[in-house]
Amino acid sequence: MYSRIITGAINGIESMLAAVEVDASRGMPGFEMVGQLSNEVREAKERVRVALKNASVQIPPMRLTVSIFPAEMRKEGASYDLPIAVGILVSLGIIPEEGIRDALILGELGLDGEVRAVRGVLPIVQKAKQEHVRRCIVPTANVREAAVIDDIEIIGVSSLSETIGYLQETEERKPQRIAPASHTLIGTCDGPDTDLDFAEINGQETVKRAVEVAAAGFHHILMIGAPGSGKTMIAKRIPTILPALSREESLEVSTIYSVAGQLGDDRSLITKRPFLDPHHTISEQALAGGGRIPRPGVISLAHRGVLFMDELPEFRSRTIEILRQPLEDKQIHIARTYGNFVYPADFMLVAAMNPCPCGYFPDRSRCTCSESEVRRYLSRISGPILDRIDVVTEAPRVDIRQLSADMHNESSARIRARVAAARERQQHRYRGTRYQFNAELRAGDIRKYCVLGLDEQKMVEEIFTMMNLSARAYHKMIKVARTIADLDEKDDINIGHISEAVCYRINDKGYWN
Numbered sequence: 001m002y003s004r005i006i007t008g009a010i011n012g013i014e015s016m017l018a019a020v021e022v023d024a025s026r027g028m029p030g031f032e033m034v035g036q037l038s039n040e041v042r043e044a045k046e047r048v049r050v051a052l053k054n055a056s057v058q059i060p061p062m063r064l065t066v067s068i069f070p071a072e073m074r075k076e077g078a079s080y081d082l083p084i085a086v087g088i089l090v091s092l093g094i095i096p097e098e099g100i101r102d103a104l105i106l107g108e109l110g111l112d113g114e115v116r117a118v119r120g121v122l123p124i125v126q127k128a129k130q131e132h133v134r135r136c137i138v139p140t141a142n143v144r145e146a147a148v149i150d151d152i153e154i155i156g157v158s159s160l161s162e163t164i165g166y167l168q169e170t171e172e173r174k175p176q177r178i179a180p181a182s183h184t185l186i187g188t189c190d191g192p193d194t195d196l197d198f199a200e201i202n203g204q205e206t207v208k209r210a211v212e213v214a215a216a217g218f219h220h221i222l223m224i225g226a227p228g229s230g231k232t233m234i235a236k237r238i239p240t241i242l243p244a245l246s247r248e249e250s251l252e253v254s255t256i257y258s259v260a261g262q263l264g265d266d267r268s269l270i271t272k273r274p275f276l277d278p279h280h281t282i283s284e285q286a287l288a289g290g291g292r293i294p295r296p297g298v299i300s301l302a303h304r305g306v307l308f309m310d311e312l313p314e315f316r317s318r319t320i321e322i323l324r325q326p327l328e329d330k331q332i333h334i335a336r337t338y339g340n341f342v343y344p345a346d347f348m349l350v351a352a353m354n355p356c357p358c359g360y361f362p363d364r365s366r367c368t369c370s371e372s373e374v375r376r377y378l379s380r381i382s383g384p385i386l387d388r389i390d391v392v393t394e395a396p397r398v399d400i401r402q403l404s405a406d407m408h409n410e411s412s413a414r415i416r417a418r419v420a421a422a423r424e425r426q427q428h429r430y431r432g433t434r435y436q437f438n439a440e441l442r443a444g445d446i447r448k449y450c451v452l453g454l455d456e457q458k459m460v461e462e463i464f465t466m467m468n469l470s471a472r473a474y475h476k477m478i479k480v481a482r483t484i485a486d487l488d489e490k491d492d493i494n495i496g497h498i499s500e501a502v503c504y505r506i507n508d509k510g511y512w513n
Contacts, residue, residue: 003090008124012341015123022087035068082107099167102134117141119261210393217483218437225395240412274305
């Protein structure tokens, strides 16, 4: 007898529906599986056979053939265990065909019949809804994650016996529901403390202004300063001035974490912007993603949030150069022998660094580095990477009087209000286009959205020649000026906005000249 079970598969970050086809026939007893399967999928036949035995199901001496469709896609992971077991039971007549009609099934099986959590449930359920599947049977540990998707029944099962009882209609189970207001509010494992606030930072007004500009236009920013000048303190507070994720953005980010296996039974939907701060010893693969079973890396986990790279020159040069493509294209491509994978990588890069190995250049009264050591240290950050960073600011040493004074600094809430207002202006300007933020503008559209007057155009041309800017740096300067104008609630970019944007370029800082 033949049976066909709908299940789901993950290919990179994309989800798709798959089918487990099972044929039980007379002949030499055997259990064959086909369909470009990885080792862990091939091993499913042993897990399924033992799990069925421990669920009091005896497989008669028959020839079982299992094919997982589409055949041309490589199958990875253990999520096919449960649909294979159910397909065998349908082929043997133990479960009626009506029980699996319009149902998607996925889950890993333990030898004792336990149904274990799998990764990628959220995007698979999203795809199932698009394909008009009526219900999804998933591990109990994945129920909260799956139930985020509206208008589809989610049935959680914890064991193979429980699954059999439900599909035989001997056990009635209510669909799982999660009201939008009850979604678990979570951030990332290494997210910033929600108690952090810009009001706690005395001094560094120019750095805080630069950070506000970067947050308003989602620009990449680099802070340069001596040790202890507050660079890390400021960076960790940047998420507190960013607007909350929209529903669509929240689903995007949650999908990435689901594919990476970082949504558990106590998590349903990520509603805080991610904040990732990898150590400088991180490997290229961990940063970019990939692996034998491709998974998103730190770059993709920071999607729609902040990627903070402290002590940037201490990262390996090859690791830093990985940032070239995602900083420009907002995605990262991973090539493997059995396929190419594209992961989203639309993040705000926040980097911090010392100006030299000892950290005190150009203060020669404290700096012990030679000129060649300083040049060698700075050269770890290549020109193409610097060209892709919109805002560069210096964090000078803080005066003792500023540290001890009660300065009544602006709170994160007040700064966030200005950032939100600037972003509303951008949303209105770019309505109906592919853009959300000024930083996303492509060269062909800058003239349309960043209109300059005659005086402003003349000033920009002089700056371009004097600073010997690249075309990319020139465009980034204009986009930063556009963001400054939005913070100033101005429709037109004026000379003052351009002057501030010029201050955020690096050529006049005395470091990379």
